[in-house]
Amino acid sequence: MIGAEFESVLAGAQSGDEAAFARLWRDLNPPLLRYLSLGGDAADEVAAETWLTVVRGLATFRGDEMAWRAWVFTTARRRAVDAGRKRTRSSRLSWRSSWVEPVVADCDDEVVDALSTEEAITLVRRLPPLQAEVVLLRVVAELSVSEVAELVGRSPGGVRVAAHRGLQALKKMVDPKGVTPEGPGTLRGVT
Amino acid sequence: MTDPRPDASSSVDDPALAPVLAALTAPPSARELDGYASTLSALRAAQVTPAPSPSRRRPSMLATLAGAKLGATIAGIAVGLGGAATVVYVSSNVAHTPNSHASASATSATPASSGASRTSDTAGARTGTPTPQGTAVGPDATGAAAHGLCTAWKAVAANGGSGKAMDSVAFTNLAKAAGGADKIASWCATVTAPGASGEHATGKPSTKGKPATVPTGKPATVPTGKPTTVPTGRPTTQPAGKPTVLPTPTATPPVTPSTHPTGRP
Numbered sequence: 001m002i003g004a005e006f007e008s009v010l011a012g013a014q015s016g017d018e019a020a021f022a023r024l025w026r027d028l029n030p031p032l033l034r035y036l037s038l039g040g041d042a043a044d045e046v047a048a049e050t051w052l053t054v055v056r057g058l059a060t061f062r063g064d065e066m067a068w069r070a071w072v073f074t075t076a077r078r079r080a081v082d083a084g085r086k087r088t089r090s091s092r093l094s095w096r097s098s099w100v101e102p103v104v105a106d107c108d109d110e111v112v113d114a115l116s117t118e119e120a121i122t123l124v125r126r127l128p129p130l131q132a133e134v135v136l137l138r139v140v141a142e143l144s145v146s147e148v149a150e151l152v153g154r155s156p157g158g159v160r161v162a163a164h165r166g167l168q169a170l171k172k173m174v175d176p177k178g179v180t181p182e183g184p185g186t187l188r189g190v191t
Numbered sequence: 192m193t194d195p196r197p198d199a200s201s202s203v204d205d206p207a208l209a210p211v212l213a214a215l216t217a218p219p220s221a222r223e224l225d226g227y228a229s230t231l232s233a234l235r236a237a238q239v240t241p242a243p244s245p246s247r248r249r250p251s252m253l254a255t256l257a258g259a260k261l262g263a264t265i266a267g268i269a270v271g272l273g274g275a276a277t278v279v280y281v282s283s284n285v286a287h288t289p290n291s292h293a294s295a296s297a298t299s300a301t302p303a304s305s306g307a308s309r310t311s312d313t314a315g316a317r318t319g320t321p322t323p324q325g326t327a328v329g330p331d332a333t334g335a336a337a338h339g340l341c342t343a344w345k346a347v348a349a350n351g352g353s354g355k356a357m358d359s360v361a362f363t364n365l366a367k368a369a370g371g372a373d374k375i376a377s378w379c380a381t382v383t384a385p386g387a388s389g390e391h392a393t394g395k396p397s398t399k400g401k402p403a404t405v406p407t408g409k410p411a412t413v414p415t416g417k418p419t420t421v422p423t424g425r426p427t428t429q430p431a432g433k434p435t436v437l438p439t440p441t442a443t444p445p446v447t448p449s450t451h452p453t454g455r456p
Binding site: 029052124 | 205207210211212215216217219220223224226229230231233237238
């Protein structure tokens with residue numbers, strides 16, 4: 001997140017200041033790649049296509065940082081859906097309802113003390129597609145519930161439930177015994 | 192949006208999740224900051240030829256729905272007005288063809304097409320070329336809309352006569368009908384109100400005041416009971432005789448089927 005300076009950074013980028021645009025890019029490209037890695041190996045490609053669309057619309061974009069992030073991720077999702085469709089068509093797979101490709105767990109004890117980002121995303125990809133996407137949009141893209149709801153085409157309630165279930169399942173993955181320092185009631189309060 | 196219900200933001204405090212969330216939100220790796228060059232060249236290309244397409248955020252579903260409903264309402268009102276206008280013009284025997292329908296349908300088409308273009312933002316943003324979904328035709332100044340247009344024009348002209356309104360499609364049509372923008376005033380002077388040319392009474396009634404006799408109280412005779420005559424029996428006239436034309440089949444089936452089933456069932 002850029003924060004208070006966002007408005008001036010965006011204005012600079014819109015008036016052709018490449019350093020200002022670079023700041024926007026550096027802020028969003030990593031979360032963009034992490035989000036797009038849900039779709040498989042083509043994340044870099046899809047991210048590049050996303051930025052292509054973004055720079056075309058940059059001059060006419062109006063809004064605050066949340067709107068900006070939501071717009072970039074909305075664009076990314078569309079590019080990912082397109083890429084997913086293309087891939088599905090070429091590999092003659094059956095129609096999938098989501099561009100997110102979940103992975104199957106190969107072993108249960110892959111959890112280590114210090115997870116790398118890639119490992120964490122691999123864990124997220126084990127979730128059902130909607131949960132995986134909602135978790136990443138909430139945690140990595142830092143979008144609000146209503147923005148995520150709009151983006152994935154679900155109700156805010158549905159997004160909350162998916163986020164909660166996804167995080168619950170993630171918790172089980174990293175802590176299979178279900179033992180948390182505060183006891184099992186920690187998450188009870190949020191259900 | 193404040194909602195007391197829980198979601199990710201309240202679950203992220205769970206310590207068991209901390210390592211995953213920390214990894215997901217870790218500072219960017221060098222690999223993740225790779226690939227800026229292609230975007231930068233795209234940025235430079237875009238700045239040379241700025242795309243005309245407005246790339247807005249997709250409006251919320253609620254807004255889209257509200258827009259659609261509003262559009263439907265406007266369309267309904269417009270069609271209703273068009274119908275009413277037709278009745279007025281037909282009954283007052285004005286030679287004009289009522290064009291209200293044309294203008295009404297043009298009005299109703301506008302919100303729908305704007306809704307469509309809103310949802311097709313994707314395509315617009317992708318190709319960089321906005322696709323207009325129809326052009327405004329505006330009311331026909333030579334037809335039934337003339338009087339209303341003249342009234343509107345006079346009102347705008349009285350206020351200085353500048354601004355966007357004078358450039359509108361409707362006033363452009365009016366200027367065309369008048370043979371030039373500077374001739375609108377004189378042309379409008381010749382346009383009569385739609386009701387004036389018919390046999391509708393103009394002006395106010397000559398006598399004012401209340402009617403001399405006002406019916407008060409209940410009516411003296413109130414119909415009570417059932418009607419005295421009730422149609423009974425059969426109708427007096429019945430169609431007599433046979434139908435003069437007998438139906439004849441146009442195609443006769445062959446007497447014998449051309450193929451017989453052979454063999455056992």
